[in-house]
Amino acid sequence: MTSEDKIANDLTEKFRSLSGKIRVQRARRIMAEVDKDSFEEVLGYAIKILRFSILCTITGLDERQSIGLIYHIARTDGIVLSIKTSVSYEKPLMNTITPYFPAAEIYEREIADLLGVEIAGLGPGNRYPLPDNWPKGEYPLRKNWKKNASANNIIKERTDNA
Amino acid sequence: MFTPFLHILVFPGFLFLVFAGLIAEYIDRKLYARLQNRVGPPFFQPLADFIKLTSKEDIVPEEANPRMFKAMPIFALTATVTAIFYIPLWSPKALYSFNGDLIVVMYLLTIPTLTYFLGGWYSTSLYSKIGAVRSLTQLFAYEVPLLMCILAPALLANTWSLSEMASFYENHSGYWLFNIIGFAVAIVALLGKLEKVPFDIPEAETEIVAGTFTEYSGRLFGIFRLSLDIEAIVGSSLIASVYLPFGFHLKPLAGFLLYMGKVLSIIAIMSLSRSIFARLRIDQMINFCWKYLSPLAFLQILICLIAKWGLYR
Amino acid sequence: MRKVVIPIGPQHPALKEPESFSVTLSGERIMAFSARLGYNHRGIEKACEERTYIQDVYLVERICGICSHAHSTAFVQAVEEIAGLSVPERALYIRTIIAELERIHSHLLWLGVAGHEIGFDTLLMYTWRDREVVMDILAELTGNRVNYGINTIGGVRRNIDASEISDILKAMDILEERTKYYIQLAKEETTLIKRLSCVGILSHEDALSLGAVGPTARASGIPRDTRKDDPYAAYDKLEFKVITDDHCDVYGRTLVRLGELMESYKMIRQALKEMPTGPISVKAPRKIPAGEAFSRYEAPRGEDVHYVKADGTDRPERVKVRAPTLANLQTVAKMLEDRQLADLPIVIAAIDPCFSCTDRLISLREPKKPDKTLAWEDLRAYSIEWYRARGIDFTKVNRKISRRN
Numbered sequence: 085m086t087s088e089d090k091i092a093n094d095l096t097e098k099f100r101s102l103s104g105k106i107r108v109q110r111a112r113r114i115m116a117e118v119d120k121d122s123f124e125e126v127l128g129y130a131i132k133i134l135r136f137s138i139l140c141t142i143t144g145l146d147e148r149q150s151i152g153l154i155y156h157i158a159r160t161d162g163i164v165l166s167i168k169t170s171v172s173y174e175k176p177l178m179n180t181i182t183p184y185f186p187a188a189e190i191y192e193r194e195i196a197d198l199l200g201v202e203i204a205g206l207g208p209g210n211r212y213p214l215p216d217n218w219p220k221g222e223y224p225l226r227k228n229w230k231k232n233a234s235a236n237n238i239i240k241e242r243t244d245n246a
Numbered sequence: 247m248f249t250p251f252l253h254i255l256v257f258p259g260f261l262f263l264v265f266a267g268l269i270a271e272y273i274d275r276k277l278y279a280r281l282q283n284r285v286g287p288p289f290f291q292p293l294a295d296f297i298k299l300t301s302k303e304d305i306v307p308e309e310a311n312p313r314m315f316k317a318m319p320i321f322a323l324t325a326t327v328t329a330i331f332y333i334p335l336w337s338p339k340a341l342y343s344f345n346g347d348l349i350v351v352m353y354l355l356t357i358p359t360l361t362y363f364l365g366g367w368y369s370t371s372l373y374s375k376i377g378a379v380r381s382l383t384q385l386f387a388y389e390v391p392l393l394m395c396i397l398a399p400a401l402l403a404n405t406w407s408l409s410e411m412a413s414f415y416e417n418h419s420g421y422w423l424f425n426i427i428g429f430a431v432a433i434v435a436l437l438g439k440l441e442k443v444p445f446d447i448p449e450a451e452t453e454i455v456a457g458t459f460t461e462y463s464g465r466l467f468g469i470f471r472l473s474l475d476i477e478a479i480v481g482s483s484l485i486a487s488v489y490l491p492f493g494f495h496l497k498p499l500a501g502f503l504l505y506m507g508k509v510l511s512i513i514a515i516m517s518l519s520r521s522i523f524a525r526l527r528i529d530q531m532i533n534f535c536w537k538y539l540s541p542l543a544f545l546q547i548l549i550c551l552i553a554k555w556g557l558y559r
Numbered sequence: 560m561r562k563v564v565i566p567i568g569p570q571h572p573a574l575k576e577p578e579s580f581s582v583t584l585s586g587e588r589i590m591a592f593s594a595r596l597g598y599n600h601r602g603i604e605k606a607c608e609e610r611t612y613i614q615d616v617y618l619v620e621r622i623c624g625i626c627s628h629a630h631s632t633a634f635v636q637a638v639e640e641i642a643g644l645s646v647p648e649r650a651l652y653i654r655t656i657i658a659e660l661e662r663i664h665s666h667l668l669w670l671g672v673a674g675h676e677i678g679f680d681t682l683l684m685y686t687w688r689d690r691e692v693v694m695d696i697l698a699e700l701t702g703n704r705v706n707y708g709i710n711t712i713g714g715v716r717r718n719i720d721a722s723e724i725s726d727i728l729k730a731m732d733i734l735e736e737r738t739k740y741y742i743q744l745a746k747e748e749t750t751l752i753k754r755l756s757c758v759g760i761l762s763h764e765d766a767l768s769l770g771a772v773g774p775t776a777r778a779s780g781i782p783r784d785t786r787k788d789d790p791y792a793a794y795d796k797l798e799f800k801v802i803t804d805d806h807c808d809v810y811g812r813t814l815v816r817l818g819e820l821m822e823s824y825k826m827i828r829q830a831l832k833e834m835p836t837g838p839i840s841v842k843a844p845r846k847i848p849a850g851e852a853f854s855r856y857e858a859p860r861g862e863d864v865h866y867v868k869a870d871g872t873d874r875p876e877r878v879k880v881r882a883p884t885l886a887n888l889q890t891v892a893k894m895l896e897d898r899q900l901a902d903l904p905i906v907i908a909a910i911d912p913c914f915s916c917t918d919r920l921i922s923l924r925e926p927k928k929p930d931k932t933l934a935w936e937d938l939r940a941y942s943i944e945w946y947r948a949r950g951i952d953f954t955k956v957n958r959k960i961s962r963r964n
Contacts, residue, residue, distance in 0.1 A: 110640070112789055113853060138783075139770055140855070141881035143866045154866065156853055162789035164853055187770035187889050190596075191881075198604075213597030224605055282684035372565045376584075376900070443678055444750055452573035452676045452904040454565075524750040525678025527901040528587060 088114055088163060091134055099126060114165045123169045124179065130157060131184055136165055142191040144199040146227045151176050151199055171201060180205040198225040253341055260327055267475030268292040273510055274517045281521040299468030307461050309370040318365035319469035325357035326476045334412040334487045336501035338494040343409035348400055351408065351484060352393055358477055359385045359439065366458030377457020380528055381448035387535035388438035394543035395428035398550040399488050408487060415491035422491050424553050428546040429489040431539055436481045437516055440474065444523035445531055482512040562590060569598050573676060573904035584900055592895045594888065607878040612638055612712055612847055615875065622880060624705050625668065628661045629858035631710040636791060637854035637867040638712050642847045650714035652834040655793040657709055659823040663734065664693045665859035666816045670741065673813065676904040677754040689737045696730045699723060714840025724831050731824045738820045745813055755810035759894040759906035762807055769893060772886045773861020775910050777803045778811035785857035797826050809909040846873045858883050884912050
């Protein structure tokens with residue numbers, strides 16, 4: 085058995101709810117779909133027991149009904165586990181993973197700025213990457229975001245401020 | 247009645263120094279460029295830069311003290327130009343001299359650094375202030391070894407006048423060889439005085455933009471730059487007259503050419519060091535000056551004292 | 560002296576691209592450091608969703624001017640994985656060769672910038688002079704000095720012929736000799752060592768927990784290199800060492816980069832020798848089937864990561880890019896703790912923050928012949944003619960586009 089299959093088996097044995105939701109895409113790429121409630125448990129297990137010690141990045145996706153978040157974590161032997169979870173579109177809320185990866189802060193801020201996911205537990209700090217006077221409620225990476233309408237809003241807000 | 251004015255304004259005073267300074271800047275820049283495998287500027291570049299700067303607008307920051315801000319470049323220029331009158335250039339006699347003019351020249355050469363400090367401080371920009379504090383900190387590091395190593399030849403010559411020192415060494419040929427260590431120390435200290443690499447800490451571009459000169463522009467900046475160029479000439483002339491005191495009896499033209507040769511070779515040594523070193527940090531610079539430069543200067547004094555005791559016994 | 564806060568950026572001589580840092584100083588000592596990023600945000604990820612895959616190849620290439628090949632390769636790798644294309648061997652070798660040439664030019668550029676940041680301009684002038692050798696090779700192979708445009712979905716766009724191989728080998732010999740000189744310089748020049756060693760210290764543990772990548776991590780003794788751990792292109796067939804160093808400071812990062820230069824010369828020679836013959840690309844479908852892929856690439860600055868999701872149309876559903884600098888910038892605050900202001904530029908520069916370098920026109924002049932430099936309008940007219948001669952006319956399409964707008 086390859087180590088990718090072994091990791092997939094390990095995960096399904098430990099978490100029954102994951103059976104059928106783990107897919108070995110190719111050598112060194114594993115994809116897992118996890119619901120939001122068991123996400124933290126799975127992440128902790130992958131980090132501590134399966135030794136996925138590197139955080140590559142966090143991808144945010146607009147999936148129309150929900151917002152998907154993919155945490156790409158890697159091992160030193162090159163295997164990447166992408167744990168996907170989703171939060172509701174109306175009230176997107178996610179816990180921070182900075183206790184596991186201090187470096188995750190910037191990726192979480194990016195998701196907060198571009199997709200409007202509220203990250204609970206994130207300390208104060210500068211926003212990233214949008215400018216400070218960016219209008220509230222405008223999340224450019226959402227599919228229903230139209231650049232022209234928002235551009236007008238931004239110009240309006242700037243002139244109001246001035 | 248008329249001659250002193252000619253001396254002060256034309257030769258060897260202001261006009262001569264301006265041209266010598268610009269030539270020195272050109273040689274420095276060209277040599278630096280050639281050492282770095284670049285083409286370098288054409289010969290008129292320093293003059294063109296100066297003319298360009300004088301034609302630009304003078305901007306005084308709103309927060310700055312305008313009187314101090316405007317006065318400082320003039321002070322720097324006057325102090326450096328004044329110092330040249332007490333230094334013997336190509337004859338053993340300087341234009342003016344009295345016993346103790348050595349100290350006066352050192353004092354006059356310190357004034358530009360003080361004006362950099364005050365100019366930077368009164369321009370109130372943060373970068374200028376940091377640069378100003380740095381140039382003052384640096385002053386305390388290089389000034390002591392510089393003064394000590396200039397005193398040593400004076401001790402040997404038993405006089406405090408630069409002109410009398412020059413005639414002493416002229417009459418006792420070969421004595422200047424005692425002062426070789428002091429020569430090296432003085433050149434290093436002069437690098438600090440002129441704020442050149444590795445001691446360009448007060449105007450470290452990548453940290454504090456242009457340090458003291460960040461807020462200066464136009465004519466005022468042009469005068470500051472000119473005074474730096476002239477300081478390079480005056481400093482090199484001082485070192486040449488103290489440490490390379492030979493050839494003073496030559497005919498005027500030959501003497502003048504020898505003098506220019508001495509000064510320009512000191513400038514060339516400085517551009518060489520500029521191109522082979524990285525900029526030090528201020529703490530490293532101070533460590534270096536107190537740990538190595540001052541003891542060396544002290545050694546020079548000891549050598550001169552022993553030589554004096556041996557020679558006059 | 561009381562505490563002062565000085566701004567470094569968004570515009571500052573030490574920074575080659577806009578980013579805003581603010582530093583709290585007590586005298587010369589740094590008490591606090593904070594960064595405000597995002598001044599260079601151009602919305603490329605969103606723009607990718609509105610363009611076709613082939614347009615995106617050229618768009619992601621323009622994320623960075625220095626590691627442009629890194630981004631385009633990472634992107635096409637992901638798309639090829641989704642589409643299930645098997646890229647010809649020769650194309651993989653060509654990608655690897657360009658990638659290593661890019662690493663050489665990037666590391667030489669870094670060395671010069673590092674020299675400038677510590678006030679050692681001679682090093683800047685020397686390394687950038689030598690960098691021209693590799694820039695000329697890149698221009699010869701791809702037609703461009705930066706933003707090479709050699710990648711396409713399913714392979715590469717240009718082949719390497721025998722005369723180009725001999726040119727590359729000649730250039731490698733020159734560069735290897737120069738690099739040996741720089742290694743000697745780094746080991747012997749006192750002021751350089753003084754300014755670099757014990758500056759910007761990042762311990763092994765901190766580098767691990769803060770997720771440092773690339774030379775920054777390797778200089779803290781972490782043998783992490785995507786080329787070795789997660790091989791792509793032709794790296795699994797090449798022999799090379801992962802250079803690490805235990806200095807944990809800027810000096811270590813310098814040595815790592817110099818060591819990597821020597822490895823790159825070796826790899827390019829090996830790749831040129833073992834490169835198989837055959838086609839350089841396969842035909843890619845315009846519409847990519849639904850799917851997703853995650854692609855990693857060891858850029859000169861560290862691991863570059865692309866995630867692509869396809870939905871079966873000719874445009875991607877989502878493209879996510881994580882450039883190495885974003886991972887490394889988070890270590891800077893740690894490196895600057897309780898350091899001097901004078902160390903700040905070199906510490907920031909030591910992670911090699913990505914800055915774009917402008918392209919320039921090489922004008923080839925032969926004596927007696929008229930100057931053949933083309934202005935923008937001439938170039939445009941020339942390209943229209945070139946395509947028209949091959950039976951492709953863009954005039955109608957252009958008119959349609961302008962009407963739609």
